[in-house]
Amino acid sequence: MGISMAFKKNREKEDKLWYRLDLSAIVYPALQRQDFSSVYRLSALMKEKVDPERLQVALDHVLPRFPSYKVAIRKGVFWRYLEYNQRPGPFVQEDIKNPCMPLPFRTKNRYLLRVYYYDKRISLEVHHCLGDGNGGMCVFHTLLAEYLRLMGYEIPTGYLVKDIHEEPDPEETEDAYARYAHAEVRPPRPMEKTYLIRGTPEPFYTLNMIIGVLSAKEVYEKAKKYDASVTEYLNAVLLYALLQKQKDDGGYKKLPVTLAMPVNLRRFFPSKTLRNFITMVYPSIDPRLGEYSFEDVVKQVHHYMRYYISDKFLRGDITTNAATQRHPLIRVVPLFIKDKVVRQFYKMVQDRNSTAGLTNMGILAASEEMREHIxxxxxxxxQPFSKRTNCSIITFGDRLSITFASVIKESDAEKYFFRFLVKEGIHVWIETNR
Amino acid sequence: MSYCVNCGVELETSIKKCPLCNTIVINPNELQTDTEAGNGELPFPNKVGIVEPIKRKDLAVVMTVILVCTAISCLLLNYLMWKSNQWSLLVLGFCVLLWVMTVPPLLIRNMRRRIMMLLNGVAVCIYIALIGIFTDSSYWVVDLGIPIALIVLVLVEIFLTVATYKKSFGVLACLFFMETAVLCISIELLVDHAFQQPLEIKWSAIVLTVCTVITVALAAMFSRRRVRNEIKRRFHL
Known part of the structure; x- marks a missing residue:
């Protein structure tokens, strides 16, 4: 009787559980198309072949610990919201050739994440409306730790691994933007038109991935030579590659080359949130001002990053974004109109003010016990929203992995990028799903 | 262990050509032993994931139940309470029309637009005929209602057929303007015929002229590849 009462109470509690979408998450469902979803993928290459049954058990153990990831998205009259999902699932499945494929909200028992396995690789795909890469990585690490425990290894909690038996901290599910977006001024959004990559679109169900694996030590030493951080150095390499691509295209008009780079706001504003807490910065090079050498590009990126990535500027930036969401008139506009306006704004402005996306998750910290198995x-x-390429970087131990994802046939930007690194004397190992 | 001779990157063992520059990976030593590059295990499986179809059956059932309930309620009210005339037949017809327009696309996945339009057109014609029978005024149904509905149906079907096989914006734009002209002329002639006036093209001649000028201008612009590319570039979204 006691157990059934407790179960009933718990069930009632879960029934009442729902979350407003955070500031970033509002945009992603509005961009959802039949052939596009904002889904990102985190993968771990294990040292042993993956056991799917244990992985499923691990997933079943881990997901209730992260209530903001065990949710379904629903439409309200004015906003969408996340609702606790009590349906069975999600279920692990064998990996596919086209990662990050669209994730319609009403399929797969309405779960917004997928777990894949293939040979030695475990992958977690998450819809961006649940959380950013840092939040997702926390869920992923906890899943990997639980999986390894089920495989018979001792894996302690700590670093990104959460204790699955503890109650979730309410701060983990907070909308951190609401706490920090209170600057007194709202700097304008960058609206400059930039160079857009032109290419032959691939058919539906294709996502071309090229993964380059480098030695983190080699890259760090090379970056140090230019007096830059690894992120600044790789940003500069990609900008330089895109400048070359624009030159090769031979268009009648040169345009600035800009990268859209998400910044993890947790570094500046303390928060334990596992939901979205990022903002974008846009390092840029304008070839109309003159010929840029690689040294010039590194210098410009270095100074841009040091100047703009500060708590003051970032607070201003998130306040600008939050102001739209907080406007009383905008709040009462029905959701279907908001969706159309957001989609059109993104298509006409947001998507056009960057040439490519680049994110660097930095060095992943993990316990020694976990390191032994990964x-x-x-x-x-x-998948990028338009015909361009996205570049994602992550470092684990001495392995620095750079993944390019695009939906066009040509891989010129990737080619210039990796060739430049090879010329710099860095050894590059390539893997692909093409 | 293979390296791309152009890019200098080391390639994973299963790769048959460099993904950066498409150069084929050939190991001269392995050529003599009849083995090829790309024999390693694939980093990704060949299986392509397909998005699970969204189940819209529930919505179809709800729509059907609502329409059936509406039709039955009206029929009962008509035969039990307000018996003056058979007005419920009009409601019944309208429910059938709504059902044909909304439910088949929910039940049949990837239903062709042309077939859907054909079904809708036929349903509209039947409903117009029903109104004619109910109001006891068949002359406008035979002379105007059904012919105009049929002409619209034929024109839409032609447009959709062309749009299926020919994706060119220029062709579709020309077709749209020509069909607009044809529709206007047909309506004018049908009205003349219905009111027993001599068949003459008057106001529709203006539409015809404007549409012809636009069509010829578009055809001239889009027939030249250079101009076509220039327009594409200038107006790309």
Whole structure:
């Protein structure tokens, strides 16, 4: 009787559980198309072949610990919201050739994440409306730790691994934007038109991935030579590659080359949230100002990053974004109109003010016990909204993995990028799903 | 262990050509032993994932239940309470029309637009005929209602057929303007015929002229590849 009462109470509690979408998450469902979802992928290459049955058990154990990931998305009259999902699932499945494929909201028992396995690789795909890469990585690490425990290894909690038996901290599910977006001024959004990659679109159900694995030490030393961080150095390499691509295209008009780079706001504003807490910065090079050498590009990126990535500027930036959401008139506009406006704004402005996307998750910290069983991590930003390429970087131990994802046949940007690294004397190992 | 001779990157063992520059991986030593590059285990499976179809059957059932309930309620009210005339037949017809327009696309996945339009057109014609029978005024149904509905149906079907096989914006734009002209002329002639006036093209001649000018201009622009590309570039979204 006691157990059934407790179960009933728990069930009632879960029934009442729902979350407003955070500031970033509002945009992603509005962009959802039949052939596009904002899905990103985190992969871990284990040292042993994956056991799917144990992986499923691990997933069943882990997901209730993260209530903001065990949800379904629903439509309200004015906003969408996340609702606790009590349906069975999600179920692990064998990996596919086209990662990050669209994730319609009403399929797969309405879960917004997928877990894949293939040979030695475990992958977690998450819809961006649940959380950013840092939140997703926390779920992924906890899943890997639980899986390894079921395989008979001792894996402690700590670093990104959460204790699955403890109650979730309410801060993990908070909308951290609401706490920090209170600057007194709202700097304008960048609206400049940038160079857009032109290419032959691939048919539906294709996502071309090229993964380059480098030695983190080699890259760090090379970056140090230019007096830059690894992120700044790789940003500069990609900008330089895109400049070359624009030159080769031979268009009648040169345009600035810009990268859209998400910044993890947890570094500046303390928060334990596992939901979205990022904002974008846009390092850019304008070839109309003159010929840029690689050294010039590194210098510009270095100074841009040091200047803009500060708590003051970032607070201003998130306040600008939050102001739209908080406007009383905008709040009462029905959802279907908001969706159309957001989609059109994204298509006409947001998507056009960057040439490519680049994210660097940085160095992944993990316990020694976990390190013994994992060879490498990969991260894929997912399918780009338009015909361009997304570049995602992650470092685990000495393995620095760079994943390019695109929906066009040509791979010129990737080619220039990796060729440049080879010329710099860095050894590059390539893997692909092409 | 293979390296791309152009890019200098080391390639994973299963790769048969460099994904960056498409250069084929050939190991001269392995050529003599009749083995090829790309024999390693694939990093990704060949299986392509397909998005699970969204189940819309529930919505179809709800729509059907609502329409059936509406029709039955009206029939009962008509025969039990307000018996003056058979007005419920009009409601019944309208329910059938709504059902044909909404439910088949929910039940049949990837239903062709042309077939859907054909079904809708036929349903509209039947409903117009029903109104004619009910109001006891068949002259406008035979002379105007059904012919105009049929002409619209034929024109839409032609447009959809062309749109299926020919994706060119230029062709579709020309077709749209020509069909608009044809529709206007047909309506004018049908009205003349219905009111027993001599068959003459008057106001529709203006539409015909405007549409012809636009069509010729579009055809001239889109027939030249250079101009076509220039327009594409300038107006790309």
């Amino acid at each position: 060879d490498r991590f990969d991260i894929c930003m997912g």
